[in-house]
Amino acid sequence: MGTTRTATVTWNGALAEGSGTVSAGTSELFTDLPVSWASRTEAADGRTSPEELLAAAHSSCFAMALSGGLAKGGTPPDHVHVSATVTFDKVGDAWTVTRSELDVVGVVPGLDEAGFDAAAQAAKDGCPISRALAGNVELSVSATLEDEHD
Numbered sequence: 782m783g784t785t786r787t788a789t790v791t792w793n794g795a796l797a798e799g800s801g802t803v804s805a806g807t808s809e810l811f812t813d814l815p816v817s818w819a820s821r822t823e824a825a826d827g828r829t830s831p832e833e834l835l836a837a838a839h840s841s842c843f844a845m846a847l848s849g850g851l852a853k854g855g856t857p858p859d860h861v862h863v864s865a866t867v868t869f870d871k872v873g874d875a876w877t878v879t880r881s882e883l884d885v886v887g888v889v890p891g892l893d894e895a896g897f898d899a900a901a902q903a904a905k906d907g908c909p910i911s912r913a914l915a916g917n918v919e920l921s922v923s924a925t926l927e928d929e930h931d
Contacts, residue, residue, distance in 0.1 A: 785807075786806070786807040786808075787805075787806030787807050788803060788804065788805055788806050788807075789803070789804050789806050790802065790803045790804075790816070796818050797818050797819075799817070799818070800815060800816065800817040800828075801815075801816050801817070802814060802815055802816065803816050803829065803834070814828075814829045815827065815828040815829070816828055816829050816830060816831075821869055821876075822869070822876075830869075832867040832868075832869045832878060833867070835865075835867050835878065835881070835910075836864075836865040836866065836867040836881070837865070838910050839865045839867070839881050839883065839908075839910045839911070839914070840863040840864060840865035840883065841863075842908040842909055842910040842911070843863055843865070843883050843885070843904055843905060843908045843910070843911065843922070844861055844863045844885075845908070846904040846907055846908035846909075846911075847861055847863075847885065847887075847900060847901060847904035847908075848861060850900050850903055850904050850907070851889055851892070851900050854896075854900065855891075856889050856890070856891045856892040856896070857889075858887050858888060858889045859887075859888040859889065859890060859929060860887065860888055861885055861886070861887040861888075861889075862885065862886045862887070863883060863884070863885045864883070864884045865881055865882065865883050865884075866880075866881070866882045866884070867880065867881050867882075868880040868881075868882075878914075878917075878918050879918065879919060880918060880919045880920075880921070881911075881914060881918055881919075881920055881921075882921050882922075882923070883901075883905060883920075883921065883922040883923070884922070884923045884925075885901055885922065885923070885924050885925070886924075886925045886926075886927055887924070887925075887926060887927065888926075888927050888928075888929045889926060890929055892926065893926070894926045897924050897926040898924045898926075900924075901922045901924035902922060902924075904922075905920055905921075905922040906920075
């Protein structure tokens with residue numbers, strides 16, 4: 782049986798002039814975060830966007846997949862730090878999420894740079910959010926292994 786999660790949005794007004802709030806339904810960890818069309822296409826100005834929330838989802842999913850893969854391979858990480866940059870751009874006449882670029886820096890005792898890069902590529906391809914985006918959004922990952930004494 783699958784797991785479900787929920788979120789809700791209340792929107793007021795037309796697209797360009799309107800605004801809304803988004804809330805986490807399942808965890809209730811955030812409520813009434815402001816969201817607007819301008820926060821998607823112009824400056825964030827203290828508001829979030831679906832693309833920022835997608836970046837949060839993709840980076841956290843990837844971090845879990847990478848940590849799991851490294852542990853399964855016998856080299857669990859001390860830590861990984863992941864950022865995701867999601868690009869929202871006009872393609873023809875339609876606004877579209879076009880890219881999600883992952884950047885990971887990690888400390889993984891017993892693993893070399895090539896092994897870390899291979900694990901990062903596998904996690905990019907295997908994490909559930911990547912699989913949901915695959916074929917629709919360009920996905921990439923840049924992996925940097927740090928010395929555990931840095």
